[in-house]
Amino acid sequence: MVAVLAIETSCDETSVAVVENYQVHSNLVASQIDLHRQYGGVVPEVASRQHVETLNPLIADALAQSGLGWDQIDGIAVTCAPGLVGALLVGLTAAKTLALVHNKPLVGVHHLEGHLYAAYLSEPELKPPFLYLLVSGGHTSLIAVRDHGLYELLGQTRDDAAGEAFDKVARLLGLEYPGGPAIDRVAHEGNPQAFALPEGKVSLGDGSRNFHPYDTSFSGLKTAMLRLVQQFEREGKPLPVADLAASFQETVARVLTKRTLACALDHDLSTIIAGGGVAANSRLRSQLTQAAAERGVKVIFPPLKFCTDNAAMIGCAGVMHLAQGHVSPLTLGVQSRLALTQVMSLYS
Ligand code: KG4
Numbered sequence: 001m002v003a004v005l006a007i008e009t010s011c012d013e014t015s016v017a018v019v020e021n022y023q024v025h026s027n028l029v030a031s032q033i034d035l036h037r038q039y040g041g042v043v044p045e046v047a048s049r050q051h052v053e054t055l056n057p058l059i060a061d062a063l064a065q066s067g068l069g070w071d072q073i074d075g076i077a078v079t080c081a082p083g084l085v086g087a088l089l090v091g092l093t094a095a096k097t098l099a100l101v102h103n104k105p106l107v108g109v110h111h112l113e114g115h116l117y118a119a120y121l122s123e124p125e126l127k128p129p130f131l132y133l134l135v136s137g138g139h140t141s142l143i144a145v146r147d148h149g150l151y152e153l154l155g156q157t158r159d160d161a162a163g164e165a166f167d168k169v170a171r172l173l174g175l176e177y178p179g180g181p182a183i184d185r186v187a188h189e190g191n192p193q194a195f196a197l198p199e200g201k202v203s204l205g206d207g208s209r210n211f212h213p214y215d216t217s218f219s220g221l222k223t224a225m226l227r228l229v230q231q232f233e234r235e236g237k238p239l240p241v242a243d244l245a246a247s248f249q250e251t252v253a254r255v256l257t258k259r260t261l262a263c264a265l266d267h268d269l270s271t272i273i274a275g276g277g278v279a280a281n282s283r284l285r286s287q288l289t290q291a292a293a294e295r296g297v298k299v300i301f302p303p304l305k306f307c308t309d310n311a312a313m314i315g316c317a318g319v320m321h322l323a324q325g326h327v328s329p330l331t332l333g334v335q336s337r338l339a340l341t342q343v344m345s346l347y348s
């Protein structure tokens with residue numbers, strides 16, 4: 001049995017969890033969404049200051065709620081990349097201090113590996129290989145997971161990440177930040193076939209007329225949404241927000257479903273794990289699950305509340321690394337960007 005105390009401060013959620021193997025003993029999330037909403041997005045400096053204020057009491061509460069004592073904790077897991085540098089620093093500094101004071105190993109965790117291991121909260125027996133569909137605020141990628149810690153990038157977005165597209169389109173439609181959940185909510189009232197929207201194919205760039213089978217591009221879709229909104233405004237008509245949101249969401253879900261399934265089948269990967277905030281999207285969950293089932297492919301979405309940022313998923317990735325003897329040096333730093341394929345550079 002491996003138990004870790006895990007800390008996540010990479011963006012706008014301060015979160016601390018205690019995870020034993022892939023079982024959550026406690027998971028506290030202090031969301032800063034209300035604080036950032038007035039600016040329409042995350043303000044890095046505000047995020048860092050809020051993490052400083054929130055983190056210490058959260059650590060004490062998470063440990064108390066877990067029912068475990070320090071003597072039962074085997075290591076400190078902490079997100080150290082990628083993310084907002086100032087925000088990451090708050091979590092990493094706290095984690096290093098705890099590691100030193102309590103004489104526990106430090107396990108730096110790649111945030112996007114955390115989103116992947118959120119699936120272990122519902123499926124603790126999962127064994128690689130599988131295909132990881134990563135759809136978050138900053139990333140949209142298809143990654144082959146050959147083994148624990150061994151990744152191969154197979155497809156990615158050429159411009160906006162899926163979550164970013166949701167957030168920008170929501171703002172266009174006058175919906176609140178963060179845009180993904182807002183679009184998901186109003187789309188239930190709309191007609192997903194109301195507007196035909198472009199799927200955003202990416203040419204292979206080899207002089208042929210062929211398209212990249214797994215890469216995505218959301219900029220054309222975003223522009224199409226802008227043109228529609230402008231047209232309604234020009235004509236002085238009220239925006240059919242629900243129909244626009246439903247059509248947009250349907251298109252994103254369809255594109256992601258097609259690309260992901262093609263990638264899984266082409267690479268003989270019979271299990272797909274979705275992760276990241278957009279994995280909470282109701283249409284993506286239903287479309288991909290159904291399409292994959294028809295082709296005999298298994299799809300795992302993490303439990304809804306573990307799709308967006310939380311420390312329990314960081315704890316799961318930490319448990320996996322610690323179980324394999326991967327420990328980070330106390331000189332570990334934070335990195336705003338780090339490819340998932342480089343994850344083993346976090347361990348000495
Ligand atoms: O993974 P995450 O919590 O943070 C990052 O690591 O980026 O993802 C946040 C993103 C935001 O863009 C948010 O709008 C989107 O996930 N999101 C959703 C939904 N819930 C969150 N997008 C679509 N549908 C949702 N239900």
Ligand code: ZN
Nearest residue numbers: 136276277309
């Ligand atoms: Zn995230």
